[in-house]
Amino acid sequence: MVRRVACIGAGFVGGPLGTVIASQCAHIQTAVVDINPEIIDAWNSDTLPLYEPGLSEILLAVRERGHNSVRGFSFNEGHHANGLSKCNLTFSTNVEVAIEEAEMIFLCIDTRTKTTGPGEGFALDMTNLKAAVRTIARVAKTDKIIVEKSTVPCGTASTLRDLLKTEANGACHFEVLSNPEFLSEGTIISDLLYPSRILIGSEMTPSGRKASDKLAEIYRKWVPDDLIIHMDSWSSELSKLAANALLAQRVSSINSLASICEETGADINFVSTACGLDRRITRAMLQPSLGWGGGCFKKDISCLVYLARGLGLEQVANYWASVVEINEYQKARFLERIISHMHGCVGKKFIAILGFAFKKNTSDTRNSAAITLVRGLLAEGAFVSVYDPLVPESQILADSSMRLSKAEPGQLQICKTAYQACTGADAVVVVTDWDDFHTPLRAIPRDSSNLNLPPTLNSPDMHERKAGLNVRIRIHESLDWRTVVDSMQGPKLIFDGRNMLDGEYLQALGCRYICIGKRVT
């Protein structure tokens, strides 16, 4: 039985993973380590470096338990941490000690898409991951099980095995497992506690299988046995890429059809509902929108495309590349649509952008459609005002900056409220599906992503977010569209990039409503 684990990398994956393991397995001493002291300090403070619903509650409970067992009082079934230890979860910068002590090491290191050299824009940058593995090879004095949590190119497990063979002194034995994470920002804790499946890929040898069982044993504390699947590491690495590719493909498919709907009399909302009722298709991820964003989908598909190309499977590469193309096309098309509805010219017109993050409840702006829109509108000479409840002003400015050199001063304005952004605007564009932006008739959020959280962890109305050292506490507040429309100036266009607003309601308020996948009559 594994008693000590280490998570290398204290980011979106490593931190929550370590916390959940510590909370579910009281007998396991969990160390989360990172070379970045700031992030570690934040984890050890009361202001966590990232916001995820439920995370702070779980972390607090783990710490409480630590305090209690110091006082000789243990909540956990018989396991007590040898009397003197406080908490079974530690955050530290001492990577080498953690490696030395741990029996199992989770690699939770960020692997970004390469921005230079061969495979630029497609391949993943493995520098940090390999550096960590070299460190393991160097400092390890006992046998280790190394678990890849990060998204890695297929075949990384065998690469790492080779690396360990050449780098290590040969005194101890290493097993490399692939155990891809399926976490999405905003629901990480719920994804960890109630996973749809746990994939464990190992070498198909007796010792590989044994290591795989050891990892499964940890998960079995809170995950039903039938959701834990053993396979070879190639398959599990590929599964991660393929799952994200298929999800993104669903969105691209429905978005490609939205463009057909806009040219014909069909309504994408009907089409999407009708298809979602088919049990073989299922309804998730069929909501027409401005396209998918975020860090994962594009990264994973690019990785898949790069892999296929490397294997000489040009058709396969093209097939998946088209999923990305449609996504870019969708954003560009929406921009064109805005411009054409404003009579082909947006110069000197005032356009409000509501929402800048790629999806609600996050401040992540990677691949957000807002970037394409804002840059495009600025290039066309429009005056753009942006409001987002979470994204910091500096981030918006950085993301929009590409064409700013050409832009006039004051062309881009970041607003503190939606009303401020919309006042005097010719057009309002809803980009992010924040609950705040719903029109009254549909005020109930349709998103049920939080529903499988235990009630105590479910705090949908509260979004706290660390910006610098301050924690912003945000109470969800519905936008009053009447005020917005009244403050706009003619022709009062509202572009709904998420199909989340009630068009009839808005039209009754005296504006024109344009959404995705529906012809404007």
Add this chain to the structure above:
Amino acid sequence: MSHDIPMEDFSSPSDSSLSCSTAPTTPSSSPLVRPSDVDDLKLGLPQSRLGESDPRDEAVKNVCVVGAGYVGGPTAAVLALYHPSITVEVLDRDPARIQRWQSAHLPVHEPGLDTVVRIVRDGAEVEDEAPTRASSAAATRAQNLFFTRDTRAIARADIVFMAVNTPTKMFGVGAGCATNMTAFDGAMRDVATHAKPGAIIVEKSTVPGGTAERVRRMLATLRPGVPFEVLSNPEFLAEGSAVQNLTIPDRVLIGSSSTPSGHRAAQTLANLYSAWVPRARILETNAWSSELAKLVANAMLAQRISSINSISAICEKTGAEVDQVAKAIGLDVRIGPQFLKAGLGFGGSCFRKDIANLAYMAESLGLDDVAHYWRQVNVMNERQCDRFSRKIVDRFEGNLVGRKLAMLGFAFKKNTGDTRESLAVDVIRVLLEERPAEIAIFDPYCRQEDILRELELVCPGIAEGGTVKIHTDPYMACSQAHAVLVVTDCDQFRNTPRKQSPPAASPVEKGLARSIADDCHENVKRACARQERETWTHAGVSYQLTPQSCGSDCADCRSISRPTTEAVEWTRIAYNMVEPKWVFDGRGLLDAAELANLGVRVDAVGRRNALDVLA
């Protein structure tokens, strides 16, 4: 839903669409009404209607289904079953087909269809088993399904269903992509001429988006001033489970013109369905959306297959196993497990056709990126099949001359004898170019002449060539073969006893209520024995079927042969093969390790061969 439903006619599929007998086509004459024709039917309209008439169908007394093909026949039969008070007439201009629908040998083979047709076509003794009813005395249910060539059926109908064939256009502008609407338009002209004022015209066939609008204009031209409503109500039937898809549909789409009278018409049709479909599953949209939704549903299913097949290509080059990947992906509830089986690709007529149609539509709207996106799904499918053929050639170092190849399966999917649109043809075409000594084909359901006819289409002269031989015995086909190709996912071909399937033709999915197809299964068997009167119970009602018999000289009765449902013995096949003894598993249904023990080399889709690992 229409995974691969051929909606073409069943009599002469090899000809161009002009021979589509589901539809009254020939425009030059007036083919439909020929009073001199002896085959013309006298319509036995029921004198009295039995059972309480449902107040909901008050408005609807007569329904006409135009086209007695794969869609029209089963749809009409199920509609008639649930509405004893409505007279359902199926119109087709092909006398042979009408005659078959009236005989004991239906032109369409679907589990459960026989029984349903017999009840509604021949009448039955009905006994309500519900205990609440005071009298459970047997009553007689009159016939309410009729097959006819008489266009007057249109004139009687309150609702006209258009279920004619709409194949892909194979010539001119949009060849291979656009829909050939000749049959549909021909039938539509007849409907426009004969339909009574106020009739509701329902598109069942898969048609290009905007057809409802076009039909409206056509009616306005031919019958100016006469009110008609046009609805789109696409079918979602899959071959082998058509009756079940009709009785337990995932959803019923009704597309109407968004006018008050359009909504009323949609309501009338919805009422018809609500006799057996929960209201929540009946979705009203505008006609454009419902026409498009049909194409999209098929396109998205096909896309799932192409996606997993593209992954299988990666798997073959790396160490991953596609089945493992598919399982891992399918556990994500947002993706779901269905239609993620890697294989040779999708066959059948619907997927390819609907995607081509969708891409063509996008292209004509100027949406080239969208057209390209969806076309990739078909491209991937072709490549997948091509990869399979090429791999075979590669394994023989590019030389198939003098080799014997055996092919297990020919149909595009299991449990069907439908030979059309099978990928087997594409595989054979590529392999024949390598001039092998022989290609031996065995399929448990397909008839020899059907297979040859399909092959003739792509490789003219193949029947005389003698290279391709069709066997009725798998061991004969595989004897002395250098390679065996598994092309169809028939359970008979599996080598693992664990997955031994129940007898064929039971595609009922788990977790569903006992369906008609289940209920009928026993009866269909007994019908073959033709003894005592048969009974059938469905939805708390038990039906006593009217006995049916054919003349002693009935050729159909004699030619009925039971397909082999027995699993093939791989030991025997392997023993009689000759080196290098390759088995190419195009459907991923064989247990490779098990098979390798028999001394054969196995190459399965989506899995790296051990040879490549060494190399």
